[in-house]
Amino acid sequence: MGHELFEELCAELKKGVSKKGHPFRYFTLATKELKDSIGLRIVVLRKVADNLTLTFFTDQRSSKVEELKNDHTISALFYHPKKKMQLKLTGIAEIEKNSKILNTFWNGVPLHARKDYTTQNAPGSFLDDHESVEYLSDKNHFVIVHIRPKQIDFLQLGKPNHTRILFSKEQEGWRHQSLVP
Numbered sequence: 001m002g003h004e005l006f007e008e009l010c011a012e013l014k015k016g017v018s019k020k021g022h023p024f025r026y027f028t029l030a031t032k033e034l035k036d037s038i039g040l041r042i043v044v045l046r047k048v049a050d051n052l053t054l055t056f057f058t059d060q061r062s063s064k065v066e067e068l069k070n071d072h073t074i075s076a077l078f079y080h081p082k083k084k085m086q087l088k089l090t091g092i093a094e095i096e097k098n099s100k101i102l103n104t105f106w107n108g109v110p111l112h113a114r115k116d117y118t119t120q121n122a123p124g125s126f127l128d129d130h131e132s133v134e135y136l137s138d139k140n141h142f143v144i145v146h147i148r149p150k151q152i153d154f155l156q157l158g159k160p161n162h163t164r165i166l167f168s169k170e171q172e173g174w175r176h177q178s179l180v181p
Helices: 002-018 063-070 099-108 111-117
Strands: 026-032 038-044 054-059 073-080 085-095 142-156 163-170 173-179
Touching: 002 073, 002 085, 002 142, 002 163, 002 173, 026 063, 038 054, 038 063, 054 063, 054 111, 063 085, 063 142, 099 142
Parallel strands: none
Antiparallel strands: 026 038, 026 073, 054 142, 073 085, 085 142, 142 163, 163 173
């Protein structure tokens, strides 16, 4: 049963990138903030590799990037309301440094969406009003973050019983252990 559920969760993660409106497209990302608290935010799932490395984009000046430089432990939470499936993924974040890869992805960002990475001031900076955001025309602060999962806590709500399995990444592959839901 664990193998089939692992295949299903992999397929659902990949649909989060490829299927419009899929609930795994947006997920909650948790980092350890520099102020010794937990930082939470919603990010967009951009890619799922065959080895389950997840990719999202952000502004390199964002607080999450600084937090990940300090501690690259990360947690991600996905929920599929129709399937009543929850995935809590923990792993290591890696900031992409290869300029060729960055340029390839940047060239794939639609023109209207590029403004998210070209603000004059860093995300979270104070504004006089919400319409006073200034954009750069010759520079961007686009960066890619990869999440290499170490564990996936799978929870399937159901009747008569819920199912919970912990999948752990080992050198030889993923192993699973049933848990009390």
